[in-house]
Amino acid sequence: MASITIRDVKKSYAKSQVVHGVDLDIASGEFVVILGPSGCGKSTLLRMIAGLEEISGGEIAIDGTVVNKLEPRERGCAMVFQNYALYPHMSVAQNIGYSLKVAGVPAAERTRRIQAVARTLELEHLLDRKPMALSGGQRQRVAMGRAMIREPKVFLFDEPLSNLDAKLRVQMRSEIRKLHRRLNATSVFVTHDQVEAMTLADRLVVMNGGRVEQVGTPGEIYNRPASRFVATFVGAPAMNILEGTVELDGISLLGGSRRLAVQRAGLAVGAQVAVGIRPEAVRLVAPGTAGALDATVDLVEELGAGRVIYVDLDGASFSVMTSEAVHPDPGSTVGLRFLLDDMHFFSSQTGTRLEVFKASVPEPAL
Amino acid sequence: MEKRVTFSSWTIGILFAVPQLLLIFTFFYWPAGQAVYWSLTLQQPWGGGNIWVGLDNFRSILSNADYWNSITASLVFAGISTGLAMFIALVLAALTDRQLAGSRFYRVVLIWPYGIAAPALAMAFRFILAPEAGFMAVVNQVWPGFWDPGLNGADAMASIIAAFSWKYIGYNFIFFLAAFQAIPRSLIEAAAMDGSGVVRRFWDIQFPLITPTIFFLLVINITESFQDSFGIVDIMTSGGPANATNLMVYKIYSDGFKGLDYSGAAAQSIILMVLIVVLTIFQFRFIERRVHYR
Numbered sequence: 001m002a003s004i005t006i007r008d009v010k011k012s013y014a015k016s017q018v019v020h021g022v023d024l025d026i027a028s029g030e031f032v033v034i035l036g037p038s039g040c041g042k043s044t045l046l047r048m049i050a051g052l053e054e055i056s057g058g059e060i061a062i063d064g065t066v067v068n069k070l071e072p073r074e075r076g077c078a079m080v081f082q083n084y085a086l087y088p089h090m091s092v093a094q095n096i097g098y099s100l101k102v103a104g105v106p107a108a109e110r111t112r113r114i115q116a117v118a119r120t121l122e123l124e125h126l127l128d129r130k131p132m133a134l135s136g137g138q139r140q141r142v143a144m145g146r147a148m149i150r151e152p153k154v155f156l157f158d159e160p161l162s163n164l165d166a167k168l169r170v171q172m173r174s175e176i177r178k179l180h181r182r183l184n185a186t187s188v189f190v191t192h193d194q195v196e197a198m199t200l201a202d203r204l205v206v207m208n209g210g211r212v213e214q215v216g217t218p219g220e221i222y223n224r225p226a227s228r229f230v231a232t233f234v235g236a237p238a239m240n241i242l243e244g245t246v247e248l249d250g251i252s253l254l255g256g257s258r259r260l261a262v263q264r265a266g267l268a269v270g271a272q273v274a275v276g277i278r279p280e281a282v283r284l285v286a287p288g289t290a291g292a293l294d295a296t297v298d299l300v301e302e303l304g305a306g307r308v309i310y311v312d313l314d315g316a317s318f319s320v321m322t323s324e325a326v327h328p329d330p331g332s333t334v335g336l337r338f339l340l341d342d343m344h345f346f347s348s349q350t351g352t353r354l355e356v357f358k359a360s361v362p363e364p365a366l
Numbered sequence: 367m368e369k370r371v372t373f374s375s376w377t378i379g380i381l382f383a384v385p386q387l388l389l390i391f392t393f394f395y396w397p398a399g400q401a402v403y404w405s406l407t408l409q410q411p412w413g414g415g416n417i418w419v420g421l422d423n424f425r426s427i428l429s430n431a432d433y434w435n436s437i438t439a440s441l442v443f444a445g446i447s448t449g450l451a452m453f454i455a456l457v458l459a460a461l462t463d464r465q466l467a468g469s470r471f472y473r474v475v476l477i478w479p480y481g482i483a484a485p486a487l488a489m490a491f492r493f494i495l496a497p498e499a500g501f502m503a504v505v506n507q508v509w510p511g512f513w514d515p516g517l518n519g520a521d522a523m524a525s526i527i528a529a530f531s532w533k534y535i536g537y538n539f540i541f542f543l544a545a546f547q548a549i550p551r552s553l554i555e556a557a558a559m560d561g562s563g564v565v566r567r568f569w570d571i572q573f574p575l576i577t578p579t580i581f582f583l584l585v586i587n588i589t590e591s592f593q594d595s596f597g598i599v600d601i602m603t604s605g606g607p608a609n610a611t612n613l614m615v616y617k618i619y620s621d622g623f624k625g626l627d628y629s630g631a632a633a634q635s636i637i638l639m640v641l642i643v644v645l646t647i648f649q650f651r652f653i654e655r656r657v658h659y660r
Contacts, residue, residue, distance in 0.1 A: 052555050073561035085556035089574045089658040098570070099560035146560070 002063035002076065002153035002186050003028045004049065010057035011044050011210075018044050020210040021058065026188065026203075031180050033189045035197040036207035037233065042190045043158055045207070049188060050079050050156050062154060078147035079156040083163065084139045086131040086146075093118075093127040096145040117145045120179075137168045144176075148183070155180075157189040161196060173199055194234050198222070206230045224344075228351040231276045231344055237308055237319045239276045243348060246271045257314045258293055262340050266356050272348035279308065279321040281342035284328075285335040292335035297328045311336070398639070404632035411626035423633035432609060433617070433634070437641075440592060440614045443527060447595075448587040451531040452580070455538030460568060462539075463546035473543065479536040484597030491529040492602050515603065519610025522603045526611055529598045530591060538583050545579035546572060577657040585649055589642055614638050 004026040011019040019041040026032050034042040047053040049060055051072035059066055067075045078099075086095050094101075097114045105113075118124045121141045131139055140160065147155060157176075161169045177200055180187055191197050197204055198218040206213045206221060206229075214226035225231035231239045244253040246269055250261040253275065260275070267273065285292050295311035295318060306323035311334065320336065328334050345354040405423050407416040427433050455476075462473055479487065494500045495515060502513045515522040549572060557567045596615045599605060605612035605620060612620070615638065622631025 050559060052558065072555075072558045073563075077559065079556070079559045081552045081556060083550065083552055085550065085552035087553060087557075087571060098557070098562075102561045102566060102570075146556075150560075 004154060004186060004188070005061040005064075006045075006049075006058070007061075008058035009045065009048060009055060009060060011041070011048060011053060012056045017056075018210050019048075019056075022207075022210075022212050024205060024212065024215065026186060028186055029184045031177075031187045031189065031200060031202045032205060033191060033197040033201035033203075034205045034207060035191060035194060035234070038192055040207045041210040042192075042207050046079075046156055046158055046188060046190045049075075049154070050077050051075050052079075076153035077156050078150050078152035078154070079158065080143045080147050080160040082159040084131075084143040084160075086139055086142055088131055091128050091130055092123060092134070092142050092145075095131065095142055096123075096149050098146070099150045113149055117149045120148070121145050136164050137172065140164060140168075140172055144179070148179075152185065155185050155187040157187065157191075159191055160189075162191070162193070169196070176200065194236065198234070206233065208233070224353070225276075226353050228274055228276070228346040231346065235278060237279050237321065239278050239344070240282075240318045241346075242275045242277075242313070242316060242318075244273055244275050246273055251275060254314050254316055260293070261291060262343075267345060267354060271354075273354060274346040274348050274351075276344035276346060277338045277342060279319040281338055282320040282322075283337045284309070284320060284322060284324070284326055285337045287333040287335045289335045289337065292337040294333055294335055297330050297332050297334055299330060300328065309334070401632045401635050404629055405636050407629060409628040409632075411628065416629075419629075423629050424637070427630060427633055427637070432612075435609055436612050436614050436617045439523070439610065439612060443523065443530075443595060443611075443613055444588050444591040447527045447530045447534070447591050448584065450527065451534035451587060452538050452583055454531070455535045455583075456542050456580075458535070459539050459542030459546055460572070462543055463572075464564075476536050476539045479533050480540075481536075482533065484533065484594060485601050487533055488526075488529055488598040488601035491525065491532070491598075495525045495528065515607075517607055519607055522607060522611045526595065526598050526602055529602060530595055533594075534587055534590065538587070541579050541583055542576065545576040549575050574658050581649070581654055581657045584653065585646055588645055588649075592638060592642055614641075 004024075006022055006024040006026075008021045008023060009019060010017065010021050022041075022045060024032075034045065036042045044053055048055050049062075051067065051070060051074075055068050059068060061067065062075055062077070087098065090098065093111075093114050096117055097110050100110045100113060114127070115124070118127055121144060123138070123141055123145060126134065126138060126142075131142065134142065140163075143160065160176075161172055164172060173196060176189075189197075189200055201218055203215065204218050204221050205215050208229050214221055214230045216224075216226075221230060221234055225234065225239075228241065232241060242253045242258075243255075244251045244260070245256075246267045247259075248269055250259055251273070252259050287294050293313060295313045297309060298312050298317070299310040301308040301310070306321060307327070309320045309322065309328060311318050311320060313336075318336070340356070343356075345356055346352065347354055404416075406418065406420060408419050408423075409416045458472060458476060495502050495513075497503060497506055497514045497516065506513050513521055515525045553571055553575075554567060557571045562570060592613075593615055595613050596619065599611055599613055599616040600619075603611040605616050614634065618631045618634045618638065621627045621634065
């Protein structure tokens with residue numbers, strides 16, 4: 001078990017910089033997920049921790065030791081690769097035991113430890129097979145076994161579930177979570193899948209364009225996104241964003257075609273803001289209700305437990321998720337109502353979150 | 367699903383194959399058949415009839431010490447030149463694959479030698495290895511009489527091996543480099559994470575994964591060393607001194623076209639063909655077992 005300290009880490013290739021000064025502290029035993037769209041530098045950051053990419057600037061320390069110049073094998077990390085990277089010419093047992101063989105562990109002990117790992121991962125009956133003869137999920141487990149057998153200080157996962165089908169992914173997700181609870185090793189998991197990120201993480205790091213946008217528990221990230229990017233990237237369907245201008249007694253939206261009568265709650269008059277409302281926070285009311293916005297229904301997506309209703313708000317598309325038994329017809333008009341408590345405000349210029357006084361304010365008169 | 371072109375009519379398929387079949391027949395089966403026929407007869411050097419002699423040509427060749435000497439020389443040549451050409455190419459390709467400084471340079475330059483015709487490169491090597499004026503003259507000045515391919519059979523053999531290997535290093539290099547580059551980067555990285563150093567990774571991961579290429583090149587190099595050596599021998603040593611470099615393929619030419627013993631030469635070419643077939647079968651039977659196809 002080990003803590004990881006990342007200080008102002010940068011990575012640049014010949015022409016472009018891909019990671020712009022990342023700071024991150026990962027506590028011992030913590031499960032941290034790095035989430036971001038492709039090309040945001042999350043895999044590069046992971047590979048720098050592993051020692052597979054050189055660090056262009058800054059410092060990475062594992063357990064207090066700066067590892068910038070250490071070879072991968074000297075860092076005590078094990079990694080699970082996206083394509084599993086199993087050695088095709090070795091059997092499952094040889095794949096799992098390779099690191100022990102390299103380390104010169106005697107054959108008897110090696111066999112014992114391979115057996116133990118195989119038992120945990122339910123791979124015992126496959127030990128003599130070659131990777132070619134395994135299914136995707138089995139290969140995934142062999143890759144996990146190869147990482148586990150070394151009893152590493154740090155587990156690194158580079159999108160390990162993205163090559164699996166949806167059902168297997170859910171299953172492997174909970175297996176990884178269980179495994180972490182048992183081994184309690186510090187883990188860094190990179191993914192672009194937000195469901196994977198939310199379900200696995202003790203703490204979530206959202207990256208975009210080579211920078212960390214926000215670090216927090218999944219709950220914090222979801223409930224108090226620090227930027228417009230985080231707000232729209234996390235959550236499905238994505239958070240609705242309406243551009244507006246703060247006025248004395250409310251907010252004018254969509255270039256003035258709509259008005260929302262809410263208290264300013266600390267926002268400066270005249271400020272350009274992006275108002276965010278999660279689809280699941282919107283209430284459907286009868287059209288024409290005071291304080292609600294009327295909108296035309298475009299499309300209804302049935303999800304079984306609920307439905308997503310896509311509506312048109314003067315040309316801006318807006319989604320509503322509801323579990324109520326309402327089935328508006330496309331083309332009909334509905335009223336949308338939301339509370340100040342459910343609204344997020346972001347600066348239109350910088351995209352950063354604007355704090356408003358919510359707790360002290362009673363539900364505004366709409 | 368792989369897309370395949372299929373012909374609705376059988377005759378169209380045959381028609382497309384005809385040009386190739388014609389070429390193979392004209393330039394392989396017909397001459398090979400002719401050689402078999404000649405090897406069983408006694409041909410007149412200036413034409414005008416022949417006599418059926420059965421296997422007499424083979425008997426006389428196989429009882430000739432000169433011929434056995436030629437077989438030995440060919441095997442020595444094939445073994446050493448294949449080994450050298452493959453080993454050096456493997457090392458160069460492994461270094462290039464690691465993207466060491468200058469790898470871009472050799473990737474281009476190492477391909478050129480294969481493009482040079484054997485007689486032309488033999489001419490160049492004849493000058494380079496000349497005992498009185500070339501590069502080896504410097505060595506001879508320090509140790510007089512150390513190097514003389516005109517007098518010493520071993521020196522002559524070393525010369526033709528050097529020339530042949532030099533040409534095939536480039537050829538082997540291309541295949542080895544392609545094989546190395548086909549190994550997913552993540553496998554090497556996984557091995558690095560598993561604690562394996564550069565040399566260990568080479569032996570444990572890269573080498574086993576390029577065994578199909580090694581096997582392919584082994585078959586090709588051995589076959590070519592029996593056949594493609596003709597131009598080099600002809601220009602550099604003409605089979606001498608004292609038959610030390612009289613390889614089987616060169617002996618066929620000198621016996622047939624210089625000695626005008628067409629029947630003996632035809633029999634020798636049949637033996638050479640059989641030898642190559644046997645060696646190739648041997649390689650497939652015993653070496654291919656150690657190959658990991660993915």
